[in-house]
Amino acid sequence: MLYEAVRLALQAILRNAFRSFLTVLGIVIGVAAVIAMVTVGQGSTDQVEADVSTLGTNLLMIRPGQPSQGPGSGGGGGTAASLTLKDVDAIEQQISSVAVATPSNSRGMTAIYGNANYSTTVTGTDNRYLTARSWAIVGGRAFYESELRTGTAACILGETVRQILFGNGDPIGASIRLKQIACRVIGILEVKGASSFGTDQDDIILIPIRTFQRRISGNQDVAMIYASIRNSVSTEKAKADIESLMRERRRIGPFEEDDFNVFDMKQITSMLTGITSVLTGLLSAVAAVSLLVGGIGIMNIMLVSVTERTREIGIRLAVGATERQVLMQFLVEAIVLSLIGGLIGILLGLALGLLGSRLLSIPFAPDATIVLAAFLFSALVGIVFGYFPARRAARMDPIEALRHQ
């Protein structure tokens, strides 16, 4: 009987193919929107996680500022005193769980070579940065100790910068301009790969930290310290050690709050993925509303359909259909209709998700759970919004129905 009901439903739906399509459009759009959102959201979450793991999961970041501020908030940290190179050395030397610590001051600047100019990020640091981020030099060399000590204008180029400024030429020994600084290229960084959320990790120029302080920022501040932790030590332990050392160095009283932050990559990951999941959630809620509207559309058309087919219902009742059989017929029709809408929506949503992932160059991450949920939800929409019209059909008086023109 169920098979018959589905067959009858398909017949009725195909008889009015265009109207059926318009009827389910709401469901199609709703389901497609939810699936596309969740797919792209999941993809960007995966991408963030992958990026952070390339940065190194055993990396801690120390920045001045109130703990409530995220790692993305202003580097100066308001009134908090900034970090210094002495802090870097203290962290590396006094905390046994830290393998290396390195300063990192960054600023967006335009690099010029010949006729080519390119806006990139200049990071003042030292050779320990390469160790902390496990980043190799593939051409030329790292900084000499003397260059680091005296603040010589020597630069190591990321692959993107090298490509744009020099093309196929050899940059080693060439002189590029960073604002008024003439900077000699001494090395090329290994390709780190493209990354999500807009950052190309190879879009970078490294210079000695003292050069940065003296000729770019004009002060002795260190904006951020990277500390890489020994493999055998837990992140929590290293973090606690760094925090107590920094409290001591910055003379923070026992009842005062920290005026610096120590982030580990897990925190950064969860914060970034938190943002995407909140966005995904919000957009999905909007999409869910369109599913509701789609359901009302189905109810509306089913009511029209029941009225239009009054005589048909009369005939069915006359030849001996029970109330339940008529109810089932129209209910199954509504369910089949919304399931068709759901299926089209799922396919469209996955297609949009794939397109979106390609455009944002993030992984395509379809979620089986949400696809299943969308399918079941469209069935539910059919049941809920199909029941009332179906009941109206089932309760018709056969005599009245047969007389209906």
Place this chain on the structure above:
Amino acid sequence: MSKGQDPDSRPLIGLEGITKIYGTGDAEVRALRGIDMEISGGEFVAVMGPSGSGKSTAMNILGFLDKPTGGRYFFGGAEVGHLNRDQLALLRRNFLGFVFQGYNLLARTSALDNVELPLIYQGMAGSKRRILAREALAKVGLEGREDHHPAQLSGGQQQRVAIARAIVTNPDVILADEPTGNLDTARSHEIMDLLTGLNRVDGITILMVTHEPDMADYADRIIHFLDGRIETDNRNRKAAADAV
């Protein structure tokens, strides 16, 4: 029927004092004012009368489409006047076939699918349904038209499909409501010959509403309704003579 009667001679259909009242108060309409009627299995009965005489109401009650307000309705010896909607649907499905003036076929649905409809509700398997529906269509002379939709068939052919749908369940009774009302004279006589055959050969009891005396003449018995009562109920000599 009364107690103690021989079961074999009891009528297929028995009405005792059937009344039907629509509406209440000033709007009250007494459509049937007490109908007594007995119809035996195998009879061919024509029901006549002016509009508003109650014949349609009586047919609706006889066809289990409507319930009487008062009185008792026996079908095959069992009282059925108090049954609920679904029980009446089961009676229609298993014992009755309907033929309407306007054919009442499902539009944009093949003749075969139309004829199969009652069997679907009986829960019969598809392969068996096909066979029975083809047989029924062959019996009404529509072999080879199984896939035609109503719009592709003439009025007479559509009424034949409706008759095939009525007989496919092998019913005890066919209720025909002005079955020739929309047809020309030649087509009307063809349909009446078909119905007469079903009555004489297959022994199906036929109750037919008509206002055309020519058509009523095919019946063995003619009942006249007037003002919610049976006015006359006579054997039809002409049909009896034809049958011999």
